[in-house]
Amino acid sequence: MPASLKEVKRRIDSTKRTQQITRAMQMVSTAKLSQIQKHTASYQTYASKIRSVITHLAKSHLLNGVATGGTVTDGQVSTLGMLKQRPVEKIGIVVITSDRGLVGSYNSNVIKQTLDLINKVPKGKDGVVILAIGGTGADFFKKRGFEVGYEYRGVGDIPTFREVRPIVNSIVTMYNSGMYDELYVCYNHFVNTLTSAFRAEKMLPISAENMGDDDFNEPDAQGISADYETEPSQDAILEVILPQYAESLVYGAILDAKTAEHASSSTSMKSATDNADELISTLELQYNRARQSAITTEITEITGAQAALN
Template sequence: MPAALNEVKRRISSTQKTSQITTAMQMVSTSKLSQIQRHTSGYQVYASKVESVVTHLAASHLLDSGNVDMSSTSKNDDVPVSGLMTQRPVKKTGLLVVTSDRGLVGSYNSNIIKSTNDFINEHGKTPDDYVIMAVGGMGADFFKKRGMNVAYEYRGVSDVPTFVEVREIVKTVTAMYNNEVFDELYVCYSHFVNRLTSRFRSTRMLPITGDTIEDTKPDGDEVVQPKTAPISITPEYELEPSAEEILQVVLPQYAESLVYGAILDGKTSEHASSATAMQTASDNAHDLIDSLSLQYNRARQSAITTEITEITGGQAALE
């Protein structure tokens, strides 16, 4: 068999093996996507309840600093209430950037990193004006290689993240906020829309005030107002126990739900991007195999035709 045919046959075999790998990876990513979507649907019920409570507190002005004893501390020592509500002049902005720990996820990481850089540039931030907390190795490596201020990194997030993982992140981030490492915090991540579409989001998380509650709601959560505006009624509450004790419980849970929701959303987008990328790779491999097979068959047919012609010519010469 000619050397050219051997080379084509080798490429076909190699591409078939690659196709088997990408198909298996697609199946794994699809399975992880289904698993995290089932987990997220259950979590969203809890998150919506916490958000509803905090929204009502904001509407009754309980989140206004003048109505709360800012010297109180949470029963959960990891997340002090004063740290979550303290407002001060913004000298430095914190960016909690959620990426993946690995590649082979299509444009997932590059889109988040590019959009985060655009966010920094649009807000006129210099390297002295921001600090980065990276959740995921790809983002951490990118920012560190470019000399950007990475104050914290967390690697090894589970395929379906647990609440315990996020509490550790929230504990570290709020401690940095209390220590005035930064004066406000944005969570930057990829929002899952569907299997083919994701959208970058930058959500302001700290400080938690009545004015910033609406900023944390997803884009699709806006309520359409009726043509006739309803009478505005400010809710009033009789609290038992005190407002401080209620906020000690609710606000840490709210902060944790924001970060946990962002990481879950980002992981869902990551699995969807990985499944799509592997499907595209498998489709491209199949197309290449078809093209190489056609090339191989044509070359083989040409070689056979040449051999028949030579045999026929030799036989004619002998006669």
């Protein structure tokens, strides 16, 4: 076999092996997407209820009363510090990315949009602390000289609520210690299998302004009285409900981001598999033409030699 035919044959075999890998990865990502969508659907019920409770408290002005009433003293490590408004000197940004590649434009979209958000901060990157969930984002911002105050790698393909609790505890502790004065969560929101949309949501401090008008237009939010009678106390209730609300925000964002990651991975692997199909077809056509040309040349040489002998 001529050298050119051997090279084309080698490329065909190599592309077929790559196609087997991308097809397998597509199937795995599709299976993970299906699993996390079922998990997310059941979680949304809980998230909706906890958000409804906080909405009611905001509607009754209980949150604002605690935040401005002086019940949280400086230096006190308390979940009530999540309500405390203070002058914004530094902003914390939670960036949720993947730990690996082969997910299409998933990571680049989050990072690009987060950089656009940072450019709007008055002090630029000097006024920002990055809290990275996912190795891609952590490595990117470290290399570019950003202050990375926290990083978490190895989030499960189907994240559990238990995974989120230490993340939330670290985030709230840093907020209460004054490392930053506002906190935003940046991630890709899953729209459908082919589409995701960047979101930047304000997480801390918790206030009625964070929730938007839609939360107060829900049926459950109608007809709420201005005051609550609480037992044992307002502070005791908020100490329990605020961490759950923060956990639900972060966990919901991670679930949403992971869903978008699996969808992006499935789509990119399908594209890679389809591209491999096209490349194999092109190479096989090239191989057949080269082989046909070689055979024709051999026949011509044999015929010519026979004619010379005669």
